[in-house]
Amino acid sequence: MTRRSGHVRVGVIGGGQLARMMVPPAVELGVDIAVLGESVEAAARIAVTEVGDHRDLETVLAFARGVDVVTFDHEHVPQPVLRALVDAGIAVRPGPDALQHAQDKLVLRRRLQELGIAQPEWAEVADAAELADFLDRVGGRAVVKTPRGGYDGHGVRVVSAAHEADDWLADGPLLAEELVDFRRELAQLVARRPSGEVAVWPLVETVQGDGVCREVFAPAPRATALTERVSREIAHRIADALGVTGVLAVELFEAADDRVLVNELAMRPHNSGHWTIDGAVTSQFEQHLRAVLDLPLGSTEPIAPWSAMINVLGGPADGDFDARVPLLMADQPAAKLHLYGKTARPGRKVGHVTATGEDLDDAVYRARAAVAFLLD
Amino acid sequence: MTRRSGHVRVGVIGGGQLARMMVPPAVELGVDIAVLGESVEAAARIAVTEVGDHRDLETVLAFARGVDVVTFDHEHVPQPVLRALVDAGIAVRPGPDALQHAQDKLVLRRRLQELGIAQPEWAEVADAAELADFLDRVGGRAVVKTPRGGYDGHGVRVVSAAHEADDWLADGPLLAEELVDFRRELAQLVARRPSGEVAVWPLVETVQGDGVCREVFAPAPRATALTERVSREIAHRIADALGVTGVLAVELFEAADDRVLVNELAMRPHNSGHWTIDGAVTSQFEQHLRAVLDLPLGSTEPIAPWSAMINVLGGPADGDFDARVPLLMADQPAAKLHLYGKTARPGRKVGHVTATGEDLDDAVYRARAAVAFLLD
Known part of the structure; x- marks a missing residue:
């Protein structure tokens, strides 16, 4: 543990309920906690010391300079911002190399495949033809997911025809997965x-x-x-x-x-x-x-x-x-x-x-x- | 529960570790907590919304008006301040009538005696002669306590001669108690x-x-x-x-x-x-x-x-x-x-x-x- 101004200080980017629930153990452990929140009414408002956009480098950097270690309420801080923090000598945990696997489902699938860890059948599909091929391979029905930004069911769709994901494919490649029984x-x-x-x-x-x-x-x-x-x-x-x-x-x-x-x-x-x-x-x-x-x-x-x-x-x-x-x-x-x-x-x-x-x-x-x- | 600005808010007077340890359950229960602290570096600093003197009526009143109920980290808020809060319609818990028994040891002893609750032999002693009488009654040794303001051993003294409390008696009557075996x-x-x-x-x-x-x-x-x-x-x-x-x-x-x-x-x-x-x-x-x-x-x-x-x-x-x-x-x-x-x-x-x-x-x-x- 290192300290500034006398007390160890953890900085959390994002002010939702996960940041909120970090407050009780921080208080018990004698650790100061600061939150970069979306608003003063954020769930973690008791610890919000700055309000601002987690995608804005200057905002995040200014916040991070006031704490001993940066961590997260969510996975939405962009990679360039994360890497700039690391370059500035700030302790970012988890770091960008790890975090990309929780930010991008295609990155995760490729890595798990390299590691030989069991996962559903999957493919990266760039267009309807590739999705059609994958549907043939897995029996006519599949889950398609936007690689980034999905949560709580958002960005996930079950399809049984190749054109059912055209709207999403317009924005880039998707992850297609077998429907696991x-x-x-x-x-x-x-x-x-x-x-x-x-x-x-x-x-x-x-x-x-x-x-x-x-x-x-x-x-x-x-x-x-x-x-x-x-x-x-x-x-x-x-x-x-x-x-x-x-x-x-x-x-x-x-x-x-x-x-x-x-x-x-x-x-x-x-x-x-x-x-x-x-x-x-x-x-x-x-x-x-x-x-x-x-x-x-x-x-x-x-x-x-x-x-x-x-x-x-x-x-x-x-x-x-x-x-x-x-x-x-x-x-x-x-x-x-x-x-x-x-x-x-x-x-x-x-x-x-x-x-x-x-x-x-x-x-x-x-x-x-x-x-x-x-x-x- | 009543609410102002959307969330129930408890106000704690005093920013020590007891106020600090109220923060985790407030966070878990979804209750906002505000502390009137002695300093921005108070133990309960994460919840300190105002810094000021808990003996100053205007300070306490201004703090209390921003919360739904007032409670305490310590017993040192003077009775006139407590009663002014009640008169202003503020929910003070515990209230002044109860709190005086934790503020003044003589008030407590009298009340327990009225209630017939077992306690050590005791007397209110105004001078060395009265303390001498009490020492005679309890076998030559007694504990004397300042009625107000003592904590963690402060304001407590064991005496075996009547003049051993003269310095404290100059400030007013004391509580004398038997040394309980x-x-x-x-x-x-x-x-x-x-x-x-x-x-x-x-x-x-x-x-x-x-x-x-x-x-x-x-x-x-x-x-x-x-x-x-x-x-x-x-x-x-x-x-x-x-x-x-x-x-x-x-x-x-x-x-x-x-x-x-x-x-x-x-x-x-x-x-x-x-x-x-x-x-x-x-x-x-x-x-x-x-x-x-x-x-x-x-x-x-x-x-x-x-x-x-x-x-x-x-x-x-x-x-x-x-x-x-x-x-x-x-x-x-x-x-x-x-x-x-x-x-x-x-x-x-x-x-x-x-x-x-x-x-x-x-x-x-x-x-x-x-x-x-x-x-x-």
Whole structure:
């Protein structure tokens, strides 16, 4: 740890809920935290020290000069800006070489192929003819994805005819992937610090709907020891090979034939790890801070046999969240409520609830019941 | 909950570590938090929105008008200021009627006597003659305390002759108390919301040295069911009778004859409850926010059989804290480190470490070992 003006200071680019949730562990660890936010009303507003555009080099550079290490709430800082920071001698974690794999899905697919890590069948398609070839290869249906900028289901489309992606192809090549026949989705969360230490949390099951994470069960129920080991090895290998610093989330398909295939990466705390705030000795947010500061990583042990995390998506029909919170708290005094200080809009992630316990079904029931008080 | 500018806002007067530790649960609950701090470098600096004197009515009033409810990091806001806030229609929790019992030890002793709650023998002494009478009554030795302004051993003196308190008596009457023959010190933490709901954490043992809390063991080892019940009832009764809102810590003596006697009160989160951050479903800091916002209280269940909390008092001889933190983290990956962002001075509370587990001795060992890395 180095320090300026007496206290170690982490700078986070982006002021969403992930930056917001880095604030509690920063406060507990005695680390100052500063956020370059989109607005003074950003979710992470308590730590927003500058408001500005994360794509503007001067803005980002001025912000970065006031902190000891730069990290991220999202993957949207352009490569030229990231590389200019590095050239200016600023510690950027994760760095641009690693981060490009979370910014560009084609870069990721090529790299995983080089590494021999299992992933869906894929191709880079530049036009309808190439997409037609790929559709022939994978049985007539495929997923196409814009390589950059997609999130929560945006930039993803299932196609069964070559011309169904013409609008996107006008902007450049796409990633085409087979539609994996998967049993369920899993996520493997790890953290890696610059010195190379890696910490691995238990494998989890994630439940998506409309491309958005809805529920997470930790650890993944009924996962075989082999699936757990393979998932751990994949995530560890990616973290090492790509030189990731900070938290890495590897989204996985558990295929119907038992293979474990890499879907996508996030190089930051991730929705699949929110359960760790209440369900693990070290949360992903504390671990991310430790990792980007090159401090020894904390224990990833669960503190309860099971954790269930349910997202709060949108808000009640009458819009009055504040009236619902007391009902939830009165009914579920052990549920851990997390609200992101955001205005509710349909489908928007505005919070989550975690329940822990000896029995998964019971924890899921309690977490869902808590969320229902907020939405129904 | 009421809101201004879209978000519920709690205002904390005083920017020490207690205000600092209210920040994480405020962030998690989606509550905005503002602090009236002593300086921009206050421990709670991330939430400091105004710097000023908590004894100055205009300063406090201006701060209070920007928040939905006012609460405290300490008990030093003068009664006239508190009452002016109430007169101005501001929600002050705890209110002045309750808070005076934590501000003035003579007011507390009189009130506990009215309530018939067990406490040490005591007397208000205005001069050396009255102190001499009291010394005769209690066997020749007594503790004298300044009624107001004492903390962490300041304003407390053991005397065995009537003239040993003359310097303090020049400033007004003192509280004289018998030297209780106690087996150990205990603390009972509760929280009460304005609607009357009370939540009670397990009784804990506290270890003091030089008048400062050093270690806390939760729950209090080998406490009898009767001691636990009596302690709970005392704290519950005080919270109700005094109309406390927020967290109340009742410091207790477990006397050699098994009586449980009230030593002092704190009407705010308290050092004896720091273990709840890592060791209970709901921390005292989250509960304090719930209580002052009149929200339903959270579960006070421990999340592990045993918790041990060890204070970090002072710093290493070479002053280089930052060099010690990685040693601690590497050796004790499961220890929960809390640093308050304060400059280390001999004896100053600058942080704490909590360890939890199945075995108390093991947890105590691990927490002490962790702290030793910081200090030795």
